[in-house]
Amino acid sequence: MTTGAFAAQGADLELVGIQKRFPGFTAIEHLDLKIPAGSFFALLGPSGCGKTTTLRLVAGLEEPTAGRILIGGKDITGQKPYQRPVNTVFQSYALFPHMTVLENVAFGLRRRRIDEPVAKAHEALRLVELDHLAARKPQQLSGGQQQRVALARAIVNRPALLLLDEPLGALDLKLRRQMQLELKTIQEEVGLTFLHVTHDQEEAMTMADTVAVMNKGRIEQMGAPEELYELPKTAFVANFLGQSNLFTGPVIGSTSDAIAVAVAGQRIVVPAARAHRHAGEVTIGIRPEKLSLHLSAPADDPARNSMGPGRVIDVSFSGVSTQYLINVPRVGTLIVFAQNMAFGPVAGEGGEVWVSWDIKHGFGLEDEPGDLPKFDADTTTRSIAAQRRASLITELEEV
Amino acid sequence: MRISLGRWLLPVYAVLALLFLMVPIVYTFIFSFNDSQKSNITWRGFTLDKWLNVCNVQNGAVCEAFGNSLIIGAVATVAATALGTMIAIAIVRYRFRFRSGVSLLLFLPMATPEVVLGAGLAAQFLSVGVPKDMVTIILAHTMFCISFVVVTVKARVASLDPALEEAGRDLYGSPGQVFLRITFPLLLPGILAAALLSFALSFDDFIITNFNSGAVTTFPKYIYISASRGIPAEANVVASAVFILALVIVVSAQLSAAARAKRLAKSG
Amino acid sequence: MAFAAFATTTSEAEQVPRRKSPVALLLLLPGILYLMLFFLTPLVSLLLTSFQAPSEFGDVGQYSYAFRWENYVQVVTDYLPHILRSFGFALIATVLALVFSYPLAYFIGVTARRWPLAQSLMLVLVIAPFFISFLLRTLAWKQILSDESFIITSLKAVALMAPDAHFTGTPAAVIFGLTYNFIPFMTLPLYTTLERLDLRYLEAGSDLYAHPVEVFRRVTIPLSMPGIVAGTLLTFIPAAGDYVNASRDFLGGPDSQMIGNVIEANFLVLQNYPAAAALSIILMTVILIIVSIYVKRAGTEELL
Numbered sequence: 001m002t003t004g005a006f007a008a009q010g011a012d013l014e015l016v017g018i019q020k021r022f023p024g025f026t027a028i029e030h031l032d033l034k035i036p037a038g039s040f041f042a043l044l045g046p047s048g049c050g051k052t053t054t055l056r057l058v059a060g061l062e063e064p065t066a067g068r069i070l071i072g073g074k075d076i077t078g079q080k081p082y083q084r085p086v087n088t089v090f091q092s093y094a095l096f097p098h099m100t101v102l103e104n105v106a107f108g109l110r111r112r113r114i115d116e117p118v119a120k121a122h123e124a125l126r127l128v129e130l131d132h133l134a135a136r137k138p139q140q141l142s143g144g145q146q147q148r149v150a151l152a153r154a155i156v157n158r159p160a161l162l163l164l165d166e167p168l169g170a171l172d173l174k175l176r177r178q179m180q181l182e183l184k185t186i187q188e189e190v191g192l193t194f195l196h197v198t199h200d201q202e203e204a205m206t207m208a209d210t211v212a213v214m215n216k217g218r219i220e221q222m223g224a225p226e227e228l229y230e231l232p233k234t235a236f237v238a239n240f241l242g243q244s245n246l247f248t249g250p251v252i253g254s255t256s257d258a259i260a261v262a263v264a265g266q267r268i269v270v271p272a273a274r275a276h277r278h279a280g281e282v283t284i285g286i287r288p289e290k291l292s293l294h295l296s297a298p299a300d301d302p303a304r305n306s307m308g309p310g311r312v313i314d315v316s317f318s319g320v321s322t323q324y325l326i327n328v329p330r331v332g333t334l335i336v337f338a339q340n341m342a343f344g345p346v347a348g349e350g351g352e353v354w355v356s357w358d359i360k361h362g363f364g365l366e367d368e369p370g371d372l373p374k375f376d377a378d379t380t381t382r383s384i385a386a387q388r389r390a391s392l393i394t395e396l397e398e399v
Numbered sequence: 400m401r402i403s404l405g406r407w408l409l410p411v412y413a414v415l416a417l418l419f420l421m422v423p424i425v426y427t428f429i430f431s432f433n434d435s436q437k438s439n440i441t442w443r444g445f446t447l448d449k450w451l452n453v454c455n456v457q458n459g460a461v462c463e464a465f466g467n468s469l470i471i472g473a474v475a476t477v478a479a480t481a482l483g484t485m486i487a488i489a490i491v492r493y494r495f496r497f498r499s500g501v502s503l504l505l506f507l508p509m510a511t512p513e514v515v516l517g518a519g520l521a522a523q524f525l526s527v528g529v530p531k532d533m534v535t536i537i538l539a540h541t542m543f544c545i546s547f548v549v550v551t552v553k554a555r556v557a558s559l560d561p562a563l564e565e566a567g568r569d570l571y572g573s574p575g576q577v578f579l580r581i582t583f584p585l586l587l588p589g590i591l592a593a594a595l596l597s598f599a600l601s602f603d604d605f606i607i608t609n610f611n612s613g614a615v616t617t618f619p620k621y622i623y624i625s626a627s628r629g630i631p632a633e634a635n636v637v638a639s640a641v642f643i644l645a646l647v648i649v650v651s652a653q654l655s656a657a658a659r660a661k662r663l664a665k666s667g
Numbered sequence: 668m669a670f671a672a673f674a675t676t677t678s679e680a681e682q683v684p685r686r687k688s689p690v691a692l693l694l695l696l697p698g699i700l701y702l703m704l705f706f707l708t709p710l711v712s713l714l715l716t717s718f719q720a721p722s723e724f725g726d727v728g729q730y731s732y733a734f735r736w737e738n739y740v741q742v743v744t745d746y747l748p749h750i751l752r753s754f755g756f757a758l759i760a761t762v763l764a765l766v767f768s769y770p771l772a773y774f775i776g777v778t779a780r781r782w783p784l785a786q787s788l789m790l791v792l793v794i795a796p797f798f799i800s801f802l803l804r805t806l807a808w809k810q811i812l813s814d815e816s817f818i819i820t821s822l823k824a825v826a827l828m829a830p831d832a833h834f835t836g837t838p839a840a841v842i843f844g845l846t847y848n849f850i851p852f853m854t855l856p857l858y859t860t861l862e863r864l865d866l867r868y869l870e871a872g873s874d875l876y877a878h879p880v881e882v883f884r885r886v887t888i889p890l891s892m893p894g895i896v897a898g899t900l901l902t903f904i905p906a907a908g909d910y911v912n913a914s915r916d917f918l919g920g921p922d923s924q925m926i927g928n929v930i931e932a933n934f935l936v937l938q939n940y941p942a943a944a945a946l947s948i949i950l951m952t953v954i955l956i957i958v959s960i961y962v963k964r965a966g967t968e969e970l971l
Contacts, residue, residue, distance in 0.1 A: 514926075623911070
């Protein structure tokens, strides 16, 4: 046990061949992961993808079925949670209701018999700007304040690794933004390693240095936020991080620079460096904001792909941009975000349009095209309802 | 993570503890089949005789006492449930003066030892000159059951969304109709639980009864009186029958609730 | 269940509704009048009776109103051992019932959460003793633990008990009976709080470097305090006033008589109503003082 001493700084975390099975299902198939010391790492994924299980394994609240967990090079797989140099900010905050805010924050210090627990607890509370509420009980605080107390209670112990389990999920949007900023500042200030679990892609992208997208117990892709967004490797990543237009077709030509794919009879070019597969059936994609709308067939341009004609089936105005849904025969529905540079929509519902994009913006996926989920505009109310229902069902099954 | 008092220690302890609780019940049940003479202390062989001829001993004293207990339990339960339910609704739904006084008046009977309740009522009946009989027992039982009814029903009323009644009013229900068609059916499980609790409390009460019964004998009082000269096996028969009946009711209620929960989970 | 509600009446302040209506009075009046008539006034007549003096030319059992406070001095000098014994026995039985019940309630309420059916069946077993007359259960123990019984003869055979010792009729037997009879009253409120115990608090404790024993002491116990308070009160109060277990026909003997036995004997046999009333008033007052101190302490400070 790390009695009486703080971790000097954040340590790196390494998961080697982790597998976790629960009776009836496998939460994590096989996970290898290395998080460098001092980084802000986000595990992003939908509910039930195994991200919270990963976090609980690191905290010691679950035991892995197979594999090892190392912190700072030291194997801690067999250690109990109270022996690990790791602290968690719980999703529910789990602030002890029978203790004051100050007692909550000093709890971990006292257990480790660290000198001057009260003074250190006050200091941590000052860091989150809540020292004036030290004598209150947690129930008397607002959600945002409770969240900050939970954070203070964790970081006061100076753990080698700080685990954040959807800590902002219960807050409203404005407070969430504010807390995101605060978390980031505190991380820079104290220099700990943060492992942040979330299902909110925007939160992961704005806060983390590195994001790992998890799905069905595996890491689909890992990298810097921009990299994941600009060059998604799988259809899941392409649609979980923002939205994408995906097309499937055979490769009909390839050079060292680019490949050409036939999509419903139209020739689409993707840079070879941005495509993971260079032969056979492939899936390629383009982000909706990269598309330009045309009211007539665009002139041939070797630097641009074009597609059309299609019909506008829906226009929704959202202030900064306008979202168009366009049905292209034999291709399906495309989604286009157009900046509102002029007044009013460029095209009306039912109008005939073409789209084009810069060849440099396209990407090619690694997935087998066979089991591709067809493009899913997850902003429609129906699909949100379907997702909500699916998550409710998994939740009910867990209970 | 659960506190591991050793993986097996806790389950083993729980099983032993539950078995311990069952010991005197099993004993009573077994001795209802004892071919006993006057006292039912030593085992004299198995017989079904006592179960088949419960009412034949001592001119049916056991059955008479049992019958008295049933009548007292039924009347006291109806009275206490009605009075207590009304109070519970008033406490949860309305604002009134002397609120803390009312709460105290409801809490005190539960915090008063039965011997004090019994002696107090007996002192009152004595000073007013009321003869002690079945009526005084019923009055006493109703009194100590009211508080338990209030706490049981209150929990149910509090969990009832007031919006349901408002919706009833919004959909053209008169106050009477709203109570009859919405409030009452939704409260029914709580009221039934309170009634069962009242009946159980009344049926098993001895201490208060002993002070206020005069010459009337209830089932517990019969046991108390007979304890010095030996309890006939017929008393064990009655107690065992009541036990089995209660157990069947409770277990089947639990099983059907579990089945319902399972079906609900499946359909979701 | 009523036991859970008992816990909330003692600890949490309830929200006061806003609606005011004459209906409230109509709903309250019958029940409140009933309680005033058959609970409050009896307490007053008990108080009055406790000061009564024997009628000048009356028979045994005839008393007239007076202010004879010497009655109290008299009963305390006569029955001090019984009074002390009652509270002592009740205290020991309460502690024993708590120690017996806590692990059982923890197992049913926390460990068995994953199996709801097993959980509810175990609860049925806990309340099963309620379904059979409490006097018969006590008599059953008297016979199971009598001098000729298998248990006692075996204990004597292996020399764990002196050959001429008895169990029934001793203070230990009375405490045993009190403990057994009030275990369900202890287990049920403990179960209701433990069943709602949020295990995430325990996880947080262990995440914050607390050893399982410390988590239990600093998190589990304080969070189950409402159940502990309700359970100990529901056990202590009836145990202090009980006279069945201590009765000579049940588990008691000459040196294990409790205050309840004395009240019963004075009221129903000796017809010394003032003495019985004075003892009742003493019993009730002491219990109310203990309860209010206890609830206040448990409510505002950590007991551990």
